[in-house]
Amino acid sequence: MLKISDLRVAVDGKTILNGLSLEIGTGEVHAIMGPNGSGKSTLANVIAGRDGYEVLGGTVEFKGKDLLDLDPEVRAHEGVFLAFQYPVEIPGVANIALLKEGLNAARRYRGEPELDALDFLKLVREKIKLVEMKEEFLYRSVNEGFSGGEKKRNEIFQMAMLEPSLSLLDETDSGLDIDALKIVAGGGNSLRAQDRSVILVTHYQRLLDYIVPDYVHVLAEGRIVQSGDKDLALKLEAEGYGWIEESAGAAA
Amino acid sequence: MNTSVKELGDLVGREYKEGFVTDIESDTLPPGLDESVVRFLSANKSEPQFVLDWRLDAFRRWQEMDQPDWAHVHYAPIDYQGISYYSAPKRDEDRPQSLDEVDPKLLETYDKLGIPLEEQKALAGVAVDAVFDSVSVATTFKDKLAKVGVIFCPLSEALINHPDLVRKYLGSVVPATDNFYAALNSAVFTEGSFVYIPKGVRCPMELSTYFRINALNTGQFERTLIVADEGSYVSYLEGCTAPMRDENQLHAAVVELVALKDAEIKYSTVQNWYPGDEEGRGGIYNFVTKRGACRGENAKISWTQVETGSAITWKYPSVLLEGNGSVGEFYSVALTNNCQQADTGTKMIHIGEDTSSTIISKGISAGRGQNAYRGLVKVLKGAKNARNYSQCDSLLMGDRCGAHTFPYVEVKNPTAKIEHEASTSKIGEDQLFYCRQRGLAEEDAVSMIVNGFCKEVFRELPMEFAVEAQKLLGISLEGAVG
Numbered sequence: 001m002l003k004i005s006d007l008r009v010a011v012d013g014k015t016i017l018n019g020l021s022l023e024i025g026t027g028e029v030h031a032i033m034g035p036n037g038s039g040k041s042t043l044a045n046v047i048a049g050r051d052g053y054e055v056l057g058g059t060v061e062f063k064g065k066d067l068l069d070l071d072p073e074v075r076a077h078e079g080v081f082l083a084f085q086y087p088v089e090i091p092g093v094a095n096i097a098l099l100k101e102g103l104n105a106a107r108r109y110r111g112e113p114e115l116d117a118l119d120f121l122k123l124v125r126e127k128i129k130l131v132e133m134k135e136e137f138l139y140r141s142v143n144e145g146f147s148g149g150e151k152k153r154n155e156i157f158q159m160a161m162l163e164p165s166l167s168l169l170d171e172t173d174s175g176l177d178i179d180a181l182k183i184v185a186g187g188g189n190s191l192r193a194q195d196r197s198v199i200l201v202t203h204y205q206r207l208l209d210y211i212v213p214d215y216v217h218v219l220a221e222g223r224i225v226q227s228g229d230k231d232l233a234l235k236l237e238a239e240g241y242g243w244i245e246e247s248a249g250a251a252a
Numbered sequence: 253m254n255t256s257v258k259e260l261g262d263l264v265g266r267e268y269k270e271g272f273v274t275d276i277e278s279d280t281l282p283p284g285l286d287e288s289v290v291r292f293l294s295a296n297k298s299e300p301q302f303v304l305d306w307r308l309d310a311f312r313r314w315q316e317m318d319q320p321d322w323a324h325v326h327y328a329p330i331d332y333q334g335i336s337y338y339s340a341p342k343r344d345e346d347r348p349q350s351l352d353e354v355d356p357k358l359l360e361t362y363d364k365l366g367i368p369l370e371e372q373k374a375l376a377g378v379a380v381d382a383v384f385d386s387v388s389v390a391t392t393f394k395d396k397l398a399k400v401g402v403i404f405c406p407l408s409e410a411l412i413n414h415p416d417l418v419r420k421y422l423g424s425v426v427p428a429t430d431n432f433y434a435a436l437n438s439a440v441f442t443e444g445s446f447v448y449i450p451k452g453v454r455c456p457m458e459l460s461t462y463f464r465i466n467a468l469n470t471g472q473f474e475r476t477l478i479v480a481d482e483g484s485y486v487s488y489l490e491g492c493t494a495p496m497r498d499e500n501q502l503h504a505a506v507v508e509l510v511a512l513k514d515a516e517i518k519y520s521t522v523q524n525w526y527p528g529d530e531e532g533r534g535g536i537y538n539f540v541t542k543r544g545a546c547r548g549e550n551a552k553i554s555w556t557q558v559e560t561g562s563a564i565t566w567k568y569p570s571v572l573l574e575g576n577g578s579v580g581e582f583y584s585v586a587l588t589n590n591c592q593q594a595d596t597g598t599k600m601i602h603i604g605e606d607t608s609s610t611i612i613s614k615g616i617s618a619g620r621g622q623n624a625y626r627g628l629v630k631v632l633k634g635a636k637n638a639r640n641y642s643q644c645d646s647l648l649m650g651d652r653c654g655a656h657t658f659p660y661v662e663v664k665n666p667t668a669k670i671e672h673e674a675s676t677s678k679i680g681e682d683q684l685f686y687c688r689q690r691g692l693a694e695e696d697a698v699s700m701i702v703n704g705f706c707k708e709v710f711r712e713l714p715m716e717f718a719v720e721a722q723k724l725l726g727i728s729l730e731g732a733v734g
Contacts, residue, residue, distance in 0.1 A: 050685050072688040082689050088682040092704025101700065102691035109691075141704065142686075158690065
């Protein structure tokens, strides 16, 4: 589904990703862990197409297409979804209005008919149960006045609505209490399917108790320095990132 | 020179050296302004003597006045002798005969606004045959209005058919010598609407210049007068909801509203005159005086404006709160893109007791646009328990535009409660990226964010107007980012 080769990315002239390679197969769940500043969020943002990231080299292929060549909205239409670490507030724009526009833009892109208000609402009512949100959230301005937990749940709700083939969850677990974490994880798990892949970007392994990954990668100094299964996350939890950074430093 | 024109020339006792420039486009007075032009304009409409006297008085006073220079706008001096003050409506055979003869850029905009084909023809000034809808629409709605006694006609007609009514109110809110542009308008006004709503009548439909056929050839100096008698209600919609691509031109209109006891006037404008090109060439100078008077207890006047066009906008729709318990409202969205400049706001003058006013102003600046809010809240000595709430928000797009706020407050009564809130924000890259990640194209994302910013104003607009206003914002901001 996603193939990243030797990706090098700079922000403000400073190299953040330095030869990162990673392959995500269809239906797989990957966790990317690493210390602060290792480039985890940069990776998520580059895949989603945010401005301000300078790609110095390497390739990102998504379903056989050169992802780096596409506008952010086209990436979204192709099935890339980013659950933001810090979802932004948009005053005056109803949550449901943004979602309807986005969903129908993707449907137009795929040559499918747009959902009318009735079908859209039916889908909304079904998906909103997953994240245990009240319907009134739909009519409030996007993320405005939402608590941290509500914002994250809203991200997962949008993800469930848009049914992306590749979901990137950028530190979605940060700042959540255990109940909210379970709800978010439940929403994430509901999307697990043979034709969908998930990348969990996280600092802690706690989320991985609820969304169990097929693979765990450790990102340090802009590269994947170690890959393994669920046990690698547990080892990181027990021993910290120190040993990784040492070995990465030694290798460089 | 044809006969009727010659007669008019004789009538005002002036030799027109060039005569009328009668070309295929229109009948136009040669440029220049003196008393004979004022006399001609009055005679041309067969106006009663009092109107001519009023015009001449305004003209004489105007000659002694100076152009105001306090607004936060910059432009080259206007040559008032270089302007022609009369242009007769085009005759049918001189208009474009089909949409094929109309500027394709204009049609593109109409399409984006979703304006039906027949209406596109009307807006573009295409000659239309007699079966065209608007004719029948106009007739049926005239019948409906006549039944309840509502008068809605061109001001020039009202001056002849209802002279006493017009005389009582004309210039009573905006005196002829109120300001430089109002004086000019009083001297040379050529078109406009007159509305009278009788006592206790709720006008059965929203009145709109859009339906008035002669409004298609809107003059540079319109004058509108709306009188709502005791206990009546009217909602009036003004404006071209599609751009009129006139070249650099002065537009100095006056609008006067009078609301008597328990009456309510809601006046909505969507202004989209030609803003000039990206380099600031051409465009309309929109110097407009709009004012309403709440002339009885519990009267209410509400201004809602969406200003997206014009090269320069100078406009302060105001309310004189004379009656006890009267209410004034001002909801505004002003957008400046490219080289547009706007200095707009309101004046709320609290005179009666228990009067209240609300001001919601949303300024959007993009490109090199300069946007100023200028507002005055004045509470006179006798205005016990006056209340005002003002909120002025500015949204900036890019780093070459400007937003300015000039709020003035004068309070002479200690019981007044005045609240003012202001904010300035930039349209965030974060917001744009968020929307695009959810699948919106960049321009749709901008449009959605800006419309969200303006929501409090748009919800004051009548439904169809709100939809068109939203689309207009999107069109006006095209190319503002990216």
